[in-house]
Amino acid sequence: MSRTRVTSFAISLDGFGTGEPQTRETPFGHAGERLHEWMFATRWWRGANEPGGSRGVDDAFARQFEPGIGAEIMGANKFGPPGWHEDPDWKGWWGPNPPFHTPTFVLTHHAREPIEMEGGTTFYFVEGTPQEVLEQVREAAGGKDVRIGGGATIIRDFLSAGLIDHLHVVQVPILLGRGSRLWDGLEGLEKDFDVEAVTSPSGVTHLTFTRTEG
């Protein structure tokens, strides 16, 4: 059965998935790269062109990004900096071959034509409730899982709507103080999930929420 998954979504101890302000030069605002250093240090991230990298728990979780995923849904603020919709040539942060390699749906009020990139990624621009969008995206995923790619607001919306089956959050021991917060308004979320936490020698804590069967 096709599940809805969040993989390796990083937040600060105070719950922010990004800092502020988000600009073309600083996609994560004042957080910089600090929320993702644990991932850059993994064998998985380094890939074929760079030696070394950790092969422990951080690497094991990071590797769950791609397998089994048939499509991604992301928020408008993940696709580009504020105002990207006014630039007809904006094609995301990721260069000609984005790391998604599947149909990738951007939730936005500013419709535009799909953009076909190299490597299997096609960006579609859609609007609607989480339920409506998920229904459409599940078809595009061809029976595989749908990744909810962030940012914090989109993940929170899908959690509130009860549409996430598996949530993997990486808590980084820094305090950002401001930005976009993941956990607001989710009282009692844990009741529908099996929750696990495990710390890594890198200092981060991996939290997994797996929807309880039945």
Added chain:
Amino acid sequence: MSRTRVTSFAISLDGFGTGEPQTRETPFGHAGERLHEWMFATRWWRGANEPGGSRGVDDAFARQFEPGIGAEIMGANKFGPPGWHEDPDWKGWWGPNPPFHTPTFVLTHHAREPIEMEGGTTFYFVEGTPQEVLEQVREAAGGKDVRIGGGATIIRDFLSAGLIDHLHVVQVPILLGRGSRLWDGLEGLEKDFDVEAVTSPSGVTHLTFTRTEG
């Protein structure tokens, strides 16, 4: 040297140290006892009168509550429910022999005479900035450490003032959604501390912030 310490302060995943509303019947509001179940399950908590209890990491941390402490500072909301100062007979939640066994200072705008309890606890009622109060309390601690006992607001105030040497927070995997939040307004706190995280089989994550030497 006398240090200022926070021991076993429990928060939810979304950072709340207590729920709401706080009343005489519900000192932690809608959180109930859920933030402290990990502690009730320890050998240390059960004490001489109750058998069993965990002897692992939760127990090791819980046992740091008393040794080396010469005095406690607590906020008015820890001492009693809203309006306690209008009740001249209110002596805290803890019965005739409170678990502090040292001079214990309640930060409040409502001065009253000290209350001497059994077992070494005397409640003093004081007012002032964190710096002023800490200076006074250090003397009462007789060279030992000072515990900052909570709630979240008081700990946050002392952290903001740079007055905490060791912070031990226990993150419980529940989402409270509302209450009194620990982490607000503490951007960059980690820069002055060595931070560790360790998870327990009970499901909680122990976070320690130890002020960097020099």
